[in-house]
Amino acid sequence: MSDVYDDxxxxxxxxxxxGGVSKNVLTYLAKAIxxxxxxxxxxxxxxxxxxxxxxxxxxxxxxxVIGRRGxxxxxxxxxxRAAGAKEGVDATVDIVD
Amino acid sequence: xxxxxxxxxxxEEAKEAALDQLxxxxxxxxxxxxEEPKSGLFGRLRSEARVRARVVPTxxxxxxxxxxxxxxxxxxxxxxxxxxxxxxxxxxxTARKGQTTVTTxxxxxxxxxPTLAQEADVAKDFLQGLLDAFGLDGDVDSQELDEDTVExxxxxxxxxxxxxxxxxxxxxxxxxxxxxVQRKLGARSGRLLxxxxxxxxxxxxxxxxxxxxxxxxxxxxxxxxALEPMSPADRKVVHDTVNAIDGVTTTSEGEEPNRRVxxxxxx
Numbered sequence: 001m002s003d004v005y006d007d008x009x010x011x012x013x014x015x016x017x018x019g020g021v022s023k024n025v026l027t028y029l030a031k032a033i034x035x036x037x038x039x040x041x042x043x044x045x046x047x048x049x050x051x052x053x054x055x056x057x058x059x060x061x062x063x064x065v066i067g068r069r070g071x072x073x074x075x076x077x078x079x080x081r082a083a084g085a086k087e088g089v090d091a092t093v094d095i096v097d
Numbered sequence: 098x099x100x101x102x103x104x105x106x107x108x109e110e111a112k113e114a115a116l117d118q119l120x121x122x123x124x125x126x127x128x129x130x131x132e133e134p135k136s137g138l139f140g141r142l143r144s145e146a147r148v149r150a151r152v153v154p155t156x157x158x159x160x161x162x163x164x165x166x167x168x169x170x171x172x173x174x175x176x177x178x179x180x181x182x183x184x185x186x187x188x189x190x191t192a193r194k195g196q197t198t199v200t201t202x203x204x205x206x207x208x209x210x211p212t213l214a215q216e217a218d219v220a221k222d223f224l225q226g227l228l229d230a231f232g233l234d235g236d237v238d239s240q241e242l243d244e245d246t247v248e249x250x251x252x253x254x255x256x257x258x259x260x261x262x263x264x265x266x267x268x269x270x271x272x273x274x275x276x277x278v279q280r281k282l283g284a285r286s287g288r289l290l291x292x293x294x295x296x297x298x299x300x301x302x303x304x305x306x307x308x309x310x311x312x313x314x315x316x317x318x319x320x321x322x323a324l325e326p327m328s329p330a331d332r333k334v335v336h337d338t339v340n341a342i343d344g345v346t347t348t349s350e351g352e353e354p355n356r357r358v359x360x361x362x363x364x
Contacts, residue, residue: 021232028230032223032277064280068122072276075269082258082266083231 019044019051022091025083026053029076034061050090053080062097104145106352107134114353115150118329121279127153152285210286213247216278220249220289223277227270228253242290249274250292259293264300267293290330301334308338312360316344319362326355335360 023044031037039058044051055076057065066073077093084091101118105111108130112123119126132147217239224237228251235253242248251259260267271291279285292298308324315322324335332349335358339347346363349356 021230024230024232025227028226029273032226033273033280035280067276068116071272075272075276078261078266078269079227079259079273082261086231086258 019046019053019084019087019089019091021087022051022053022080022083022089026055026076026080026093029079030055030057030065033064033072034058035064036061046089049088050092051084052092052094054094054096056096059097062095065095100149100151102131102147102149104147105134106145108146108148110352111146111148112150114329115148117353119150119152121152121275121285125153125279125284126150210284211282213241213245213287215282216285216287216289217241217247217249219278219281220247220274220291223274224249224251224270224291231259233259245287246290247287248290248292248297250295250298252294256294260296264296267291267296304331304334305338308335308360309342312339312342312345315360315362316342321359321361323350323359324357326351326357329353329356332356332358 023042027040027042030040030042034040034057036058039056039061041056043054043056045054055065064072065076067075073093073095080091080093101115103111103114103118105114112128115128116123116126128148128150130146130148132144134146135144221237221239228235228237233253233255235251235256237249237251239247239249258266259270261269270293271289274291275285275289278289290297311322311324327335336347336349339345339358339360344363346361348359348361350359351357
């Protein structure tokens with residue numbers, strides 16, 4: 001599966017790790033939404049069939065990743081969960097301040 | 098610029114429903130209260146609050162200013178390029194007597210609203226990047242469904258996980274796409290829909306067939322028929338489909354999330 005990616009080494013490497021797809025997807029989404037993309041950091045904690053992803057963003061971007069009534073955060077969680085499903089892990093997202 | 102008109106038990110409820118329909122945050126929308134709710138005897142509701150709203154074609158302000166948005170916060174703010182508003186016409190048409198107007202204060206400073214094509218381009222880039230992040234192969238293209246609506250659609254194999262149960266993941270993908278377009282362009286003008294593997298298209302076509310069938314019965318029997326509650330997007334499909342048919346018309350009734358379309362014979 002992982003040898004079909006030829007567009008980015010970073011993507012390639014991340015997808016090989018457990019929870020790599022979810023981490024890629026979360027990182028991509030967060031950077032697309034925030035203003036300060038350099039402050040986006042995603043830490044992962046892997047268990048057997050689950051991965052917890054901790055998303056850190058700059059303080060001024062917290063509101064952007066959460067959104068009105070948490071709608072953006074909810075959408076991020078749902079898409080990252082789908083990414084986890086692709087690699088057979090239960091992916092949950094914590095937004096850390 | 099597209100306005101949406103919604104009703105609710107209270108003004109707040111109506112505004113909330115309008116924001117959901119527009120898919121934007123409160124600070125990106127402008128409202129007009131067309132009618133306050135009236136209550137009848139014993140607190141029964143005589144008429145609902147009616148509010149209309151649209152996406153403000155203005156660059157977003159920094160977050161700290163949002164609290165004061167009622168009071169001319171639009172004049173301040175930012176180094177972004179702006180030009181003075183040229184169109185007072187749109188607001189003039191909405192001034193009706195005896196109404197409370199909660200619209201953003203004058204003078205309004207607008208940036209040029211992005212075109213649907215620009216919105217579609219940003220959306221396509223974002224979705225292509227999302228496919229890459231997922232490690233999925235697919236093509237993304239766009240189509241203007243009408244003058245206010247553009248649909249960006251993703252085609253490829255194994256895209257089911259981007260749709261999810263009952264299209265829930267697709268709804269989230271659409272929400273995020275709209276958010277990104279809003280951030281990148283500073284404003285949105287039209288409606289932006291996202292489709293994956295023709296999921297929405299198939300549903301829309303099924304809904305059109307269904308609505309056409311019900312409309313034919315209503316016209317022949319002369320009896321109004323209420324449909325099941327539907328989302329605002331689905332109701333729009335029904336309204337558009339039925340109102341293109343002679344001899345029938347539509348209205349909506351009820352409160353979100355139980356709001357439904359009623360198909361009526363046209364007198």
